[in-house]
Amino acid sequence: MSDAQMTGRPTLTWALVADADGGTHLESHWTIPQTALAAASPAAHAA
Numbered sequence: 001m002s003d004a005q006m007t008g009r010p011t012l013t014w015a016l017v018a019d020a021d022g023g024t025h026l027e028s029h030w031t032i033p034q035t036a037l038a039a040a041s042p043a044a045h046a047a
Contacts, residue, residue, distance in 0.1 A: 008033055 010032045017027050 010030050013029050013031060014026050016024050018024055
C-alpha cells in the first residue's frame with residue numbers, strides 16, 4: 001500500500017506524454033486514493 005493510500009491525501013504524479021508532432025511534454029495528474037473517496041462519499045455516511 002502506498003503512502004497516499006494510507007493517509008488518504010491526494011498525490012501529484014507526472015507523466016511524459018508524446019505529442020502529435022513527435023515531441024514530448026510533461027503532464028501532471030492528481031490522484032485521490034479510493035479509501036479517501038469512500039470516506040468522503042455521502043453514501044458511506046448514510047444510515
